[in-house]
Amino acid sequence: AQTAADSMGSLGVALDAVTIPGATTTNDRLDDKTIEIGLGIHGEAGIRQSTLLSCDDLAKEMITTINEFGLIDEDKVVPTFKSGDELAVLVNNLGGTSNFEMSLLTNSIVSLLERKGCKTSRVYVGSMMTSFDMMGASLTILSLAGARADDLKNLLDSDTTAISWPSVDVWKDTSSPRPSAEEIPEIGAPADGSTASYEGIKVGIEDFSVVAKLMLTAAAKTLVDAEPVLTKYDLICGDGDCGLTMKRGGQEVLDRIESDKLDLSHPVPLFASLADAVSASMGGTSGVLLELCFRKVSAFLLTCTDIDAKTMATAFKEGVEAISFYGGASVGSRTMLDALFPSTEVLLASGSIADAAEAAQNGADETGKMESASAGRSNYIGAEVLQGTPDPGATAVALVLKSLSSEVH
Known part of the structure; x- marks a missing residue:
């Protein structure tokens, strides 16, 4: 567990703060055109606020922030990951985000990481840590490079009784493009069309x-x-x-x-x-x-x-x-x-x-x-x-x- 914690970075982004059941007031510091980067699961203030971003821009913001914040390695701060690293990625629904939106964000995150030369072998998407009504997502990037990489992979792939932990297909053939990243060509209408005669x-x-x-x-x-x-x-x-x-x-x-x-x-x-x-x-x-x-x-x-x-x-x-x-x-x-x-x-x-x-x-x-x-x-x-x-x-x-x-x- 300590090895995993020392090898990962995490960041949450939300469009709205948490609703606390029974509270007489609500946290309204975010309007409908503002997001907060680094917002805490309990509604704690984040690193900064921003205007609404597209999925691609949001993915870039989250990945860059996690990587620049870095990890501690022998008393030095190093990037969370580097090109060529194998990664496990967890995209967590903070509570009020639709599956459709989660899929769009996940696609943007994985696509950007792989354009950076990383191999995202495991992608976990779901509601693992949530707050009531919080519309947003958190991203956790776990580096599977290093001396204990095989131990981490084995632990990730082990059976578990944790109900909310999703099972995933492990992408092992990292020498070829991920199948889900390949565009499926549309089947066009026949050249002569159905109105030829x-x-x-x-x-x-x-x-x-x-x-x-x-x-x-x-x-x-x-x-x-x-x-x-x-x-x-x-x-x-x-x-x-x-x-x-x-x-x-x-x-x-x-x-x-x-x-x-x-x-x-x-x-x-x-x-x-x-x-x-x-x-x-x-x-x-x-x-x-x-x-x-x-x-x-x-x-x-x-x-x-x-x-x-x-x-x-x-x-x-x-x-x-x-x-x-x-x-x-x-x-x-x-x-x-x-x-x-x-x-x-x-x-x-x-x-x-x-x-x-x-x-x-x-x-x-x-x-x-x-x-x-x-x-x-x-x-x-x-x-x-x-x-x-x-x-x-x-x-x-x-x-x-x-x-x-x-x-x-």
Whole structure:
């Protein structure tokens, strides 16, 4: 234990001090734009304060501070580690940091250490020493170089009954790059794309490109403007991100229209382009399902010989059914499908976007009367909370169709 203590350096960084249960006052010396470097586990003041830093900059600050503070070796201060050393690294959650943030910081720390020529053979990440509500992390670097390095490694790798101590994979092949540091290349779309043969498909919609641009612009602006109300509804019956997700998708479409990156020349590439825009901007389940919807519409239209308003309505239905198939919901599930399915039926029957928009609005209104949901985040919420608040996804559909109807008229 003494050898380990003499061979390591540790530093904590936090965005907020600890909350002491039962205390009548809180430690508020850090505002929401300031971090403290060297903050103690009990909230003791650190070395210095700083503005917020990125993970890479924070990793650099922590590693540099630990190394410069150094270790005592025969009454001399020496750096904690040097290039070529094998290291064990522990990144400890101080109590209020998400796993996602911990992973980002750990990646930055290990990447920087290995760029410095060190071999980080063991990486421990978890909540080993915490304080209530403390948002931050501590970094401990243990040098595995020196006379007792093998003893330390054996002790680290021994079985233990300590519940919170994580087991790790030991990176032994230090002669090659760490596998997790290797970038995995993205698999691109085929060079000819999925729209290679659409040129022979006739479009019977007059001034399609002009009409499509006007309608998509109206729909996208509607989603951007609707963010506050969609967020309001989703904070009640979901996880609060629907408004921002829809806004990001709408803004991406507007940006691509403005920069001529949305293919408006023909329905087949148009919906493939919309799927790409959604994929690039919208997260969460709704983003995935809308991307699948647009790709299904494009794929269906690719099988047609002529495309008119009726064909577009049928393609719309195909896309909606894809959402239902892959998402596992249907009418009555309290999702966007409660607006989408009624609108597709009306559009196929009458060809009127105005009537479809009205059906979508009625479907969205009905979700506010439902006492339970069988899909989505609302599935976990009680009737007393759900009733009176329409589903935000269904509301977004109704608003978009209303904007399309207004543009057509």
